[in-house]
Amino acid sequence: MRMLKFLLQKELQQILRDPSIIRILFIMPMIQLLILPLAADYEIKNxxxxxxxxxxxxxxxxxxxxxxxxxxxxxxxxxxxxxxxxxxxxxxxxxxxxxxxxxxxxxxxxxxxxxxxxxxxxxxxxxxxxxxxxxxxxxxxxxxxxxxxxIQFPRFNPQPMIEVVTNNWYNPNMNYRVFMVPGILVMLVTMIGSSFAANNIVREKEMGTIEQINVSPIKKYQFILGKLIPFLVLAMTVLTVGLIIARVVYGIVPLGSYSTIYFFATIYLIAILGFGLLLSTYAQTQQQSMLVSFFITMIFNLLSGLYTPIESMPEWAQIITRFNPVSYFIEVMRMVMLKGSGIADIRPHIIAMLGFAVFFNSWAILNYRKRSV
Amino acid sequence: MQTDKVISVSNLTKKFGDFTAVDNISFDCVKGEIFGFLGANGAGKTTAMRMLCGLSLPTSGEASVAGFDVYKESELIKKKIGYMSQKFSLYEDLTVWENIRFYAGIYGLSDSNIREKSRQLLTELHLEGQENALVRSLPLGWKQKLAFSVAIVHNPAIVFLDEPTGGVDPITRREFWGLIYEASARDITVFVTTHYMDEAEYCNRVSIMVDGKIEALDTPANLKQHYNADSMDEVFLHLARTATRSQD
Missing domain, CATH: 3.40.1710.10 (abc type-2 transporter like domain)
Structure with missing residues (x-):
């Protein structure tokens, strides 16, 4: 416990001292959330x-x-x-x-x-x-x-007419922003979770400081936790900034409760951070980890249901989306925001996400070696 | 005396594929000794040291450090040793004080102990008033002295130093060796690799590695006598010339 305290303290000091991280943390969500929902609209006009x-x-x-x-x-x-x-x-x-x-x-x-x-x-x-x-x-x-x-009124209409009237449930005005903003928020949090954490450990590899850690009695899980917790806090901060923008700028107030969102986001971020940490145990340089995390999060995002409905994907792609943590979070976000779903409604998502979290983090801990062969 | 042995190595070997980096080396180190580990670049010094620190798994042979087996008890060894690698390994983006607190903290020192130790350390290194300076901003010599002091902040049984004075000016090097003698006087065994032959003269015993094997091991005086040389420099050149491995 004491060991973890020192690890967290050190990590926090490094993060707070890096002005670029703070800038990315606040400016990135603002730009993405202010520009994308207005421009990226499914409606075809003109x-x-x-x-x-x-x-x-x-x-x-x-x-x-x-x-x-x-x-x-x-x-x-x-x-x-x-x-x-x-x-x-x-x-x-x-x-x-x-x-x-x-x-x-x-x-x-x-x-x-x-x-x-x-x-x-x-x-x-x-x-x-x-x-x-x-x-x-x-x-x-x-x-x-x-x-x-x-055709005058009394006359018999020879062709029976069926008129279809649609009623848009959960998003009565078919407002695309209500649909897009939660999704974009998920994308943002995912990017910060996966690439920031991965780059951070790889940076220690490049600097040589990881060797000093490996030669100390720090346990593997302590080291991983020491990296996971600070970035969990960072990503949560971005999520909060994003939710505030959604509320203030777009007037999007979730029908469900914020606590449901934060609860699921915590599990989701532990999974995504675990993925980033896993990546860092394989990558030797920051370029490697950047490129790989960029490549994989791009696939995650494109197959997440943010841009194209999962239901209209071919069957094989639908199977892939079941192994994509991003698609679960986007679904949960939309369910909570638009339908007002609670914990009970998203139980299957929670179970799946816990699975991802355990899977990625155990793999990361297993693959992180203090001693090379 | 058996109990005084803090490092005991026999037939230790490390292979990377077909390449034998460390070839069947054996030696012992006693408590408080300054043990010089010499050899040309690529002779296998760093690999041997990394095996003893539990950073690299030996291929065969036996070794115990601070009474613990390097195969099975490497995590116990890690509590008892300090290590200063070739690469500078303090956090450059943390201050002097933050680095001391972090490394002292992860070795389990109490808060009051950390405060006391760091005050003592800052005085010793003449870094008073610099505790809030980023390590990045310190001159290289100071960084190396700080790194050494941090490596022994938890009072380890052994400290491993991998070319600690590379690129450091002669005056600072002398000061650095002053720190090494102080540590040795506190019964810390110092295991040091170096390329400076004047530093080899400061060691209690010196081993010279050539192509993964230990070719000579004795006190500097005995080595000079044996090879009929005036300085360690001559001894080293005499042995290192026999190397067949290409130097990096």
């Missing part, structure tokens, strides 16, 4: 639309107006022919082309149906997919408008 209107009728103009006024599209190009319009896609001026055939209004009135043609520039898959979905929804809506205009 889709550039090219139109070929062969009809030039009241109806076609109404349709175009309706599309533009939705706010998602910008009318960029008015072409006379399709080859001309496709040119605007090739020049990257338009993302999507809507072709309205000639006699659009006549066919619509006389034959009661018509066909529109939509061409999409699919270089940006998300933009193309959402863009064509949006425009289809608008055209459908327009279709409804016309039908209600024409």
């Amino acid at each position: 889709i550039n639309l090219g139109v070929i209107d062969h009809d030039h009728s009241q109806y076609s103009r109404n349709l175009i107006n309706k599309i533009i006024s939705s706010g998602y599209f910008r009318l960029k190009d008015y072409s006379a022919t399709f080859p001309q319009a496709i040119k605007s896609i090739e020049l990257d001026k338009a993302d999507l082309i809507l072709e309205i055939p000639g006699h659009f209004d006549r066919d619509l009135i006389q034959e009661n149906n018509n066909t529109l043609f939509v061409a999409v520039n699919a270089i940006n898959g998300i933009k193309a997919g959402l863009g064509s979905a949006y425009i289809q929804a608008i055209i459908n809506d327009y279709n409804q408008d016309i039908r209600t205009q024409w």
